[in-house]
Amino acid sequence: MTKAPALGKDLVGLEHLSAEQIRLILETAEAFKEVSERPIKKVPALRGKTIVNLFFEASTRTRTSFEFAEKRLSADTVNVASSGSSVSKGETLVDTARNLEAMRIDMVVIRHPSSGSAEFLGNRIRSNVINAGDGKHEHPTQGLLDLLTLRDKFGKLEGLKVAICGDVTHSRVARSNIWGLRKLGAQVAVCGPASLVPRDIAALGVEVIPHIDDAIRWADALNVLRLQLERMTSGFIPSLREYNRVFGVTRERLERAQKDLVVMHPGPMNRGVEIDSDVADGPFSVILPQVTNGVAVRMAVLYLLAGGGPDWQHQGGGE
Amino acid sequence: MTRPILIKGGRVIDPSRRSDGIADVYLAEGRVASVGHGIVGEDGCQVIDATGKVVAPGLIDLHVHLREPGFEDLETVATGAMAAAAGGFTAVCAMPNTDPPQDNQGTIGFVISQAQKAGKARVYPVGTISLGQKGEKLSEFGELMSAGAVAVSDDGKPIMNSHLMRTALEYAKTFGLPIADHCEEITLAHAGAMHEGIVATRLGLKGIPAAAEEIHVARDIILSELTGGQIHLCHMSTRGSVALIRRAKDMGLNVSAEVTPHHLTLTHHACEGYNTNAKMNPPLREEADVEALQQALKDGTIDVIATDHAPHHYDAKEREFDEAPNGILGLETAFGLAVSQLVRPGLLSLSDLLYRMSTRPAQLFKLPGGSLATNAPADVVILDPDVEWTVDPRAFFSKSRNTPFGGRTVRGRAEVTIVRGRVVHDRAGA
């Protein structure tokens, strides 16, 4: 049995992973996809492990995906959501961390509105910490599932042109995608209103394309970011209507480009704002495969952080 | 009566008289009695051998937060004044964002009496510009001054209302009271957690653009020109601010400025890993800003080093970066950082540094001290500019521990601090 290169204790973001580590996760996810197609969708890889899903922000999609991944690996899971828990009663994150530590759990999946909260938690507890989205920082499993989806579609990521469209400034999905794609050799551009694109984003090795039509013309794939509706009330854009007219990914725009294009969206979508329904539901969309891949990628991450190697199919049963 | 003190054989640097040489310093009756060679003190005087050390007027800090009244769990006037003495400061100016704020004679008087009880560094309260620091109505400058305030400021908050700032500058002229402004255009800085730049972009933290400071600096300079009032710009952090101040000084305006040791030392990279001890307002900026600030201090565009000593409880910094409070301690690390950053690399002479940390601050706020001339107050520091030491926050006299410099090795330290002719800190005998 070969020992796989370690991911380290926590998965906080893709910025600090190497290309090999990212590839390992994708390979492992590839193998786990098959489990979800079985009639009995369960392997014993994490039997006896306890995992807490600690969600300080509402997120049905990501939480459900993690939960399925954990259950399919036979882990014992507990969900802690912010409403009604001590979290909303003003308990500090460090106290939450100490309590988790005292309960001797194996892994924590954390979603939190503050950037850096996953790293903060990871530095204070012995359990593995997986970032399920921290503020505007990173959402590494989303980035990984986007990579897996693109790789499924195109066979490889090297040289692929991916445009990340929309509110880049406030997007953890954008950051994780930029790191992951760049490390695996893809070309990355961002496109959005300048009020929603960081001034110095080019320093991360991405191109800035101001107009969506140019981005569509340039790209092999679009990753369309969700536009938080509060961006309008806080003055970053004048209206959702105008946003859709100037930056929305519409069927007309795609047809005008006269080429095959893959369209991704991390969800949940604002149909008619950043993406039109006939694009989201159309032939270019890989939005549902993204969801399927989400479970496989999260299984891979949980499994690898728990110390598992590539030989998962042959172990676990007797232990 | 305190015993006279004879400080023998030190290198005496007095920036107020541009003198620098080996001499004895004799302190009696709370004053500098004489500086010269072969001084013989009266019988029973305390003799301190300063051979190999530097003897200078005590350091003066125009900008500290001592947290009393209201936040005594973070710092008190007594612990802050002791931290000051340990850092070589013989006087500090306490900013008014206490609870209640220093916007009335009673609170100003309370701070002064707490300082007298402590008997360490002198503490000069700064009054508020506006009542309750609300930015609406002027405080009674005359009353504050008669109670002992040496300047007015709403520090912690900028004066956003330009009309209020204009009238404050005009009204303060009656009293010759400097106005110190925390320069931050808050609609632009809104909810920012660190400098707007590549580190903030990577960390996903909301940035505070340099422009937020510079717009406010420009406005204050323009209002100073309009009114002829004395404006002191607190904790400058950007190269753009430096350019604006340089221009104002070229025009002969009544503008002065300060910079903190940390803005002369660290960049926004110190926030990597979400280090809340590197969170402050104004935020740590870029390498080019640090260089511009150092140069500005050298050429006099920036007048003084001030620490913006800002104690916070351990728990308050032990949290999410965007939720953590702004500010770090400064008093006990300022001299060592300044020597290490500015003197040892050859940017400033030790005499220049002492001018910017003692003589010039005294001039700006018209404080006693900053000089070893005969009859100057016996506020003196004996420094070892060469000693190498490692910052250990646990050893601080301050009640708080929030510093990004823990574990850093620096050169230069205060050995003995004398206030009003009395030793208030002696590292060897502490």
Ligand SMILES: [Zn+2]
């Ligand atoms: Zn301030």
Ligand SMILES: [Zn+2]
């Ligand atoms: Zn301050």
